[in-house]
Amino acid sequence: MENTRGRKSSREKILDAAAELVAEIGAGRLTLDAVAERAGLSKGGLLYNFPSKDALLQAMIQRMIDQVTESREALRAQMEPGPNLEARLATKTLLNMCCGGKMQEVATGLMVATAENPRLLDPVRTVIAETLDRLKANSDDLDAALLGWLAVEGLSNLEMHNLSPFSDQDRERIVQLINRLLTKGIAS
Amino acid sequence: MENTRGRKSSREKILDAAAELVAEIGAGRLTLDAVAERAGLSKGGLLYNFPSKDALLQAMIQRMIDQVTESREALRAQMEPGPNLEARLATKTLLNMCCGGKMQEVATGLMVATAENPRLLDPVRTVIAETLDRLKANSDDLDAALLGWLAVEGLSNLEMHNLSPFSDQDRERIVQLINRLLTKGIAS
DNA sequence: GCAACTAAACCGTCCAGTCGGTATATAAAT
DNA sequence: ATTTATATACCGACTGGACGGTTTAGTTGC
Numbered sequence: 001m002e003n004t005r006g007r008k009s010s011r012e013k014i015l016d017a018a019a020e021l022v023a024e025i026g027a028g029r030l031t032l033d034a035v036a037e038r039a040g041l042s043k044g045g046l047l048y049n050f051p052s053k054d055a056l057l058q059a060m061i062q063r064m065i066d067q068v069t070e071s072r073e074a075l076r077a078q079m080e081p082g083p084n085l086e087a088r089l090a091t092k093t094l095l096n097m098c099c100g101g102k103m104q105e106v107a108t109g110l111m112v113a114t115a116e117n118p119r120l121l122d123p124v125r126t127v128i129a130e131t132l133d134r135l136k137a138n139s140d141d142l143d144a145a146l147l148g149w150l151a152v153e154g155l156s157n158l159e160m161h162n163l164s165p166f167s168d169q170d171r172e173r174i175v176q177l178i179n180r181l182l183t184k185g186i187a188s
Numbered sequence: 189m190e191n192t193r194g195r196k197s198s199r200e201k202i203l204d205a206a207a208e209l210v211a212e213i214g215a216g217r218l219t220l221d222a223v224a225e226r227a228g229l230s231k232g233g234l235l236y237n238f239p240s241k242d243a244l245l246q247a248m249i250q251r252m253i254d255q256v257t258e259s260r261e262a263l264r265a266q267m268e269p270g271p272n273l274e275a276r277l278a279t280k281t282l283l284n285m286c287c288g289g290k291m292q293e294v295a296t297g298l299m300v301a302t303a304e305n306p307r308l309l310d311p312v313r314t315v316i317a318e319t320l321d322r323l324k325a326n327s328d329d330l331d332a333a334l335l336g337w338l339a340v341e342g343l344s345n346l347e348m349h350n351l352s353p354f355s356d357q358d359r360e361r362i363v364q365l366i367n368r369l370l371t372k373g374i375a376s
Numbered sequence: 377g378c379a380a381c382t383a384a385a386c387c388g389t390c391c392a393g394t395c396g397g398t399a400t401a402t403a404a405a406t
Numbered sequence: 407a408t409t410t411a412t413a414t415a416c417c418g419a420c421t422g423g424a425c426g427g428t429t430t431a432g433t434t435g436c
Contacts, residue, residue, distance in 0.1 A: 153342030
C-alpha cells in the first residue's frame with residue numbers, strides 16, 4: 001500500500017510538472033527529460049510511471065477531464081435554482097477554470113494533444129458531446145443555453161491561447177451578459 | 189516578373205501542402221521534408237522559398253490572416269443594412285471559413301504556431317484586438333455583438349479541432365440563433 | 377546570365393525509448 | 407535470526423533515428 005501511495009504521489013508530481021512546462025515552454029517543446037527534471041526524478045523513473053510519452057499525454061488529458069467533471073459536480077450543489085440550470089452550471093464551471101488559476105491544466109493537455117497526437121482528443125470529444133446532450137435534455141431555453149455555452153467556449157479558447165483582447169472589466173461584463181442571456185433569453 | 193509569378197505559385201503550393209499536412213498528421217509532426225515532398229519540390233527548393241521553418245510558419249499565419257481579411261471585405265459589400273452590421277459581418281466571415289471548406293488554412297496555422305512557437309501568434313492577437321475595437325466602435329447593441337462574436341469563436345474553435353458535437357442541422361440552427369441575437373438583442 | 381530550382385550527401389542536435397543496475401521493503405525459507 | 411527471494415520504485419548512460427539546416431554541384435528556362 002505504501003507503494004501505491006508513493007506511486008500516486010510521483011504520478012501527480014509528474015503531471016503537475018508536465019502541465020507547468022507546457023504553459024512555460026509551449027506544447028511542442030515538451031520533452032521527457034524536462035518533465036523528469038521538473039518533477040524531481042530521473043527519466044527512467046518517469047518512464048517507469050508512464051511507459052511512453054503518449055501514456056503521459058493521455059494521463060494529462062484524463063486528469064483534465066476529471067478535474068472539470070469534479071469541479072462541475074462541486075459547483076452543482078451551490079447553484080441557486082432557476083431556468084437553464086445545466087447551462088449556467090456549464091458556463092460557471094468553465095469560467096471557474098479559465099478565469100481562476102486552474103486554467104493551466106485545462107488548456108495544456110489540449111494543446112499538447114493537438115500538437116503531438118490528435119487522437120488523444122477523443123475522450124475530450126466524448127465529454128463535449130455529453131455536455132451537449134445534457135444541455136439539450138435539461139434546458140428551459142435551449143437557444144439561450146447553446147449560445148451561452150458557445151460564448152464561454154469562445155472566451156475560454158481565447159484565454160487559453162493567450163489571444164484574449166479582453167480586460168478584466170470586459171470579462172466581468174461578458175460573464176454578466178451570459179448570465180442575463182441564460183436567465184432572460186433572446187429577445188423575440 | 190515571371191520569377192515573381194513562378195515564385196508565388198511555388199510559395200502557394202508549399203503553403204497548401206503545409207496546411208494539408210498539418211490537418212493530416214498533426215501540428216507537431218510537420219517536417220520540412222514532408223512539406224517539400226507534398227508540394228512537389230525538393231527540400232532545397234523549399235528552403236529557397238522559405239529560408240527557415242519559422243519563416244514558413246510565419247507565412248502560414250499571415251496567409252490565414254489575409255484570407256480572413258479578404259473574405260470579410262468581400263462579404264461586406266453583400267451585407268444588407270441593419271443593426272450590428274460589423275458583428276454580423278464578423279460572424280458571417282468566420283462561419284464562411286469554418287463551415288465552408290476553407291477552415292483548414294484558418295486552423296492549421298494556429299495549431300502549428302501554438303505547438304512550435306507561440307510567438308508566431310502575435311499577429312493573430314493583433315487581428316483579434318482590432319476586431320474587438322471594430323465591434324466596440326460600430327455596434328448598436330454591443331452586448332449582443334460581443335456574445336454573438338464569442339459564440340462564433342467558440343463554434344469555430346470546436347470545429348477546427350474536430351471537437352464539434354454539432355450536426356449540420358444544429359449548426360444551421362446556431363447560425364440563425366446568432367443572427368437573431370444580433371438583430372433583436374438579449375431580452376431585457 | 378541569372379533566377380529558380382534539383383539531387384543528395386552531410387552535420388549537429390535533440391529526444392524517445394532501452395537497459396543494466398541500485399536501493400529499499402516485505403516476505404519466505406532455513 | 408539470517409539468508410534468500412521477489413517486487414517496487416527508481417537511476418542514468420547510451421542508442422538509434424528523426425529533423426532542421428547547410429553545402430555542393432549540376433540543371434532548366436527565360
